[in-house]
Amino acid sequence: MTLALGSALDTDLTDLSAVVAEQPDPLLFATVSGAHLYGFPSHDSDVDLRGAHLLPLEALIGLREPEETRGRMWDRDGVEMDLVTHDLRKFARLMLRRNGYVLEQLTSPLVVRTTETHAELCALVPEVLTHHHAHHYRGFAGTQWRLFEKSGELKPLLYTYRALLTGIHLMRSGEVRAHLPTLVEEVSEAPRRLPDLVAAKAAAEHGRAEVAFEDVRAEVEALHGVLDEAQAASELPEAVRAHDALHDLVVRARAGASG
Incomplete structure (x- = not known):
């Protein structure tokens, strides 16, 4: 898939895989959000990368504060890149807060990295949607x-x-x-x-x-x-229905990474 970065530059999404490889902890998914996802990028639009990472168990149970949210900005061939990721547990909690923004990130068709966990999260989107x-x-x-x-x-x-x-x-x-x-x-x-x-x-x-x-x-x-x-x-429900399923997913993903 090719991501049009305005009229001046096109880049294949796989070219961004180097960014994924540089992250200190595994990225469960990374997608493009912002103007490119919304369908109205300009020639000087920045590239908003969003996703979820997976902290090791010791980062959550020790005395140091975990890096639940990480951000990085840099210039790539004259285009500003902006990467923000949340630890899986925080991302799941944001999904439960009726946050449309994180659901747009999760379901973005502009995929830089995906995993089985990403697919499971996407499958749970209908269970978190409400009319709220x-x-x-x-x-x-x-x-x-x-x-x-x-x-x-x-x-x-x-x-x-x-x-x-x-x-x-x-x-x-x-x-x-x-x-x-x-x-x-x-x-x-x-x-x-x-x-x-x-x-x-x-x-x-x-x-x-x-x-x-x-x-x-x-x-x-x-x-x-x-x-x-x-x-x-709307026929959407009053309350989210995916709390238990998201809890189980977070536990399984963390246990699998620590095993």
């Missing part, structure tokens, strides 16, 4: 809209649309879909201007949004209403 995940996307859209109000930049406006459409699609289908061009095709209420905005974003990471403010505000408010209605009508 709409709150995550509603809140994220609100944060991005406020950024757009302050900056007038296209990027936070696209993030606003993307979050609302992901939430609507999730409430209706029970599927985590983060790719905006696909969402435009699958959500009938998606504003018609979005393909043009995606094309404009390809030209500059921090370009201004050439839109009428009142028009896009009306669209965003309408999508909030659609999300509210989709949540109210």
Whole structure:
């Protein structure tokens, strides 16, 4: 699979395997998130790598604080790379908190590294989804809209649309879909201007949004209403159902690595 890093650079995802090999503890999975996953990278977009690592047992039972979250940023051929991973136990806990962001990372089709544990985590995604995940996307859209109000930049406006459409699609289908061009095709209420905005974003990471403010505000408010209605009508359950299964998975993975 080839990851388009804007118009200036393409790289095969397997080229990033060296990054995986450099990590101090095994990576259970690593995927690409951010603008590349959302379908609107620009020529100067950074590459957001997200995943889960597996700490050894002694790191959790000793006196030192475990590195449950690790982050690294560096430049690769002029492209900023950003890697963030969580220990499996923390990642599982985030899955149980109705966190749509980690589910997008987990199910991203832009896979740098995968394992059997990654596959098991993906298989449990339907068991952690609830209609309360709409709150995550509603809140994220609100944060991005406020950024757009302050900056007038296209990027936070696209993030606003993307979050609302992901939430609507999730409430209706029970599927985590983060790719905006696909969402435009699958959500009938998606504003018609979005393909043009995606094309404009390809030209500059921090370009201004050439839109009428009142028009896009009306669209965003309408999508909030659609999300509210989709949540109210959703067949997704009230509570997560995967707690025991995730617990067993974490125990098995840790025991297997320590055996």
